[in-house]
Amino acid sequence: MIEANDLTKRFGGLTAVDSVSFSVGAGEVFGFLGPNGAGKTTTVRMLSCLISKTSGDAKIGGYDIGDESNHLKIRKLIGLVPDNVGLYDELSAYENLDFYGKLYDCAPAKRKENIERFLTMLGLWEKRDAAAGTFSKGMKQKLAIARALVHEPELLFMDEPTANLDPESAKTVRDFILELKKEKKTIFLNTHNLDEAQRICDRIGILNTKLVATGTPQELERALSGGGGARQTVVLLQEPPTDAMLAALGPLSSSVKQEGNRLTIDLKDPERENSLVVDALVKAGGHIQSVTIASASLEDVYLKLVREGGGG
Amino acid sequence: MRLSKSRVIAAKDFKTYRKKRNVIYSLAVIPFLVAILITAVILYAGRRSTSRLAPAELTLLLPAFLFFYVILAAYLATPIASYTIVGEKVEKSLEPLLATPTTDGEILLGKGLAAFLPPLAALWAGSALFMVLMDLATRSKLGYYFFPNWDSALVILLLLPVALLMSVEANVVVSSRVTDVRAGQQLGSLTVIPLAALYGAGELNLIDLGDTTNLLAIVAALAVVDVVLFFLARATFRREEILTKWR
Numbered sequence: 001m002i003e004a005n006d007l008t009k010r011f012g013g014l015t016a017v018d019s020v021s022f023s024v025g026a027g028e029v030f031g032f033l034g035p036n037g038a039g040k041t042t043t044v045r046m047l048s049c050l051i052s053k054t055s056g057d058a059k060i061g062g063y064d065i066g067d068e069s070n071h072l073k074i075r076k077l078i079g080l081v082p083d084n085v086g087l088y089d090e091l092s093a094y095e096n097l098d099f100y101g102k103l104y105d106c107a108p109a110k111r112k113e114n115i116e117r118f119l120t121m122l123g124l125w126e127k128r129d130a131a132a133g134t135f136s137k138g139m140k141q142k143l144a145i146a147r148a149l150v151h152e153p154e155l156l157f158m159d160e161p162t163a164n165l166d167p168e169s170a171k172t173v174r175d176f177i178l179e180l181k182k183e184k185k186t187i188f189l190n191t192h193n194l195d196e197a198q199r200i201c202d203r204i205g206i207l208n209t210k211l212v213a214t215g216t217p218q219e220l221e222r223a224l225s226g227g228g229g230a231r232q233t234v235v236l237l238q239e240p241p242t243d244a245m246l247a248a249l250g251p252l253s254s255s256v257k258q259e260g261n262r263l264t265i266d267l268k269d270p271e272r273e274n275s276l277v278v279d280a281l282v283k284a285g286g287h288i289q290s291v292t293i294a295s296a297s298l299e300d301v302y303l304k305l306v307r308e309g310g311g312g
Numbered sequence: 313m314r315l316s317k318s319r320v321i322a323a324k325d326f327k328t329y330r331k332k333r334n335v336i337y338s339l340a341v342i343p344f345l346v347a348i349l350i351t352a353v354i355l356y357a358g359r360r361s362t363s364r365l366a367p368a369e370l371t372l373l374l375p376a377f378l379f380f381y382v383i384l385a386a387y388l389a390t391p392i393a394s395y396t397i398v399g400e401k402v403e404k405s406l407e408p409l410l411a412t413p414t415t416d417g418e419i420l421l422g423k424g425l426a427a428f429l430p431p432l433a434a435l436w437a438g439s440a441l442f443m444v445l446m447d448l449a450t451r452s453k454l455g456y457y458f459f460p461n462w463d464s465a466l467v468i469l470l471l472l473p474v475a476l477l478m479s480v481e482a483n484v485v486v487s488s489r490v491t492d493v494r495a496g497q498q499l500g501s502l503t504v505i506p507l508a509a510l511y512g513a514g515e516l517n518l519i520d521l522g523d524t525t526n527l528l529a530i531v532a533a534l535a536v537v538d539v540v541l542f543f544l545a546r547a548t549f550r551r552e553e554i555l556t557k558w559r
């Protein structure tokens with residue numbers, strides 16, 4: 001559905017998006033995760049033919065975005081939820097959607113049906129005749145999502161659809177995206193919310209001007225925690241460990257960090273080695289409160305990658 | 313270019329204008345107010361000194377007053393037309409609109425129609441009232457109803473629309489180049505100048521605005537300007553700049 005190759009955008013001297021390559025398959029939910037100013041909005045604008053690319057190329061549904069004669073075709077395929085909702089405040093919710101339905105050449109019967117379907121799904125059907133300007137932020141965001149769907153696009157771009165929403169509204173929006181996912185819509189989701197990306201997306205790209213990593217949430221976690229590198233086990237004792245206990249750890253003791261009652265030990269394979277650690281400590285007279293494997297969360301991966309890589 | 317798209321955009325704009333009080337006010341009040349005020353002036357001046365407003369002078373004055381409506385066209389087009397693009401830009405509704413499968417020409421034509429038709433209707437209604445009131449006010453002095461006549465029909469039915477269109481288009485061009493509504497309105501209202509200059513030239517006898525051939529020539533010239541401006545508007549409509557220029 002989306003193929004990007006070395007896609008680059010410069011604003012004057014500033015490189016906003018640097019040689020980004022990725023692909024998104026049909027029916028996939030792809031999360032573009034990155035901090036403020038990472039180039040998420042810029043990428044979506046390039047892919048939806050709103051701004052030109054500086055170099056590289058990208059295809060949407062097989063159409064090259066660099067060829068202007070494709071723009072109308074590409075725009076027909078996609079729906080866009082921009083970072084600013086941009087509704088017509090004077091028009092009612094229904095009129096807002098109807099206007100867009102008409103611009104996308106959606107036949108009257110289909111338009112009506114879709115408007116009703118999406119407004120109902122998003123809990124706005126009762127409010128269809130109220131002016132959009134009277135809506136709360138969450139309602140406006142939902143209306144903007146419905147607007148992007150009226151013409152049943154194959155591909156939906158959403159630019160931080162839950163930013164600035166309270167937790168409950170954010171949850172409704174997320175649940176709605178999960179509904180769309182069940183319907184096998186292809187979704188490109190910009191977000192800086194890790195948890196959201198992890199819960200909703202099939203695959204995630206971490207962007208910081210450059211694309212620093214791509215993969216499923218699990219793959220990204222494993223990339224940091226597994227991959228041959230050491231992992232950590234945290235042992236909490238009832239009393240500070242004695243020298244005897246540390247000595248009992250034998251060859252492992254070189255990587256032990258001690259902090260009060262807590263021991264942090266680097267292990268290659270904690271699932272197997274933990275029992276050795278526990279045995280050794282207990283034999284040396286230790287009383288163990290708890291043993292945990294500290295696994296890297298997506299957040300660790302994200303923070304690590306964003307700090308290391310990218311130009312931001 | 314598909315006219316249906318432009319019609320959809322124009323219809324949407326009509327709906328949003330309907331809710332904007334200053335737009336309604338300028339369209340529903342000013343053309344009629346001008347008709348009433350000018351009539352009042354004629355009646356008042358006529359009462360003060362009968363000699364000053366001899367029938368011969370009246371027949372010169374009345375077409376000149378009617379020409380006010382042409383100048384008014386430029387003035388009335390500004391509040392709506394200057395709003396068209398910069399207004400959407402400010403309200404951020406331009407991005408989703410530009411993401412729809414709609415061409416520049418279709419958007420501009422739709423916006424143009426929306427800014428052209430309401431002032432045209434208001435100006436025609438206002439000038440009709442003006443002519444009726446003038447006829448009533450001057451009938452006794454002239455002995456006949458001055459309006460309507462061929463030249464006034466030419467001015468109202470041809471000159472006024474092409475002048476209005478020129479102003480609308482100039483405003484649309486300006487609107488897609490500026491970043492705030494006020495700047496758009498100030499620049500856009502400059503289109504009054506050429507029309508006022510035309511009127512001034514008439515008053516100074518540089519050009520005879522009572523002459524049918526001259527009027528037709530002006531109409532033709534403005535029509536050419538209209539066509540040129542449409543292409544200029546399309547050529548200067550840069551989606552990317554409009555979206556990304558900092559406010």
Ligand SMILES: Nc1ncnc2c1ncn2[C@@H]1O[C@H](COP(=O)(O)OP(=O)(O)OP(=O)(O)O)[C@@H](O)[C@H]1O
Pocket residue numbers: 011014015016034035036037038039040041042043083192555556557558
């Ligand atoms: N029109 C523009 N002109 C100049 N620089 C721009 C323009 N638009 C974006 N930028 C710059 O490009 C970079 C990427 O911006 P972009 O809006 O794409 O980031 P983002 O990932 O969407 O951030 P956010 O999370 O804040 O929405 C930023 O450094 C920004 O300042």
Ligand SMILES: [Mg+2]
Pocket residue numbers: 040041042083159
């Ligand atoms: Mg953004």
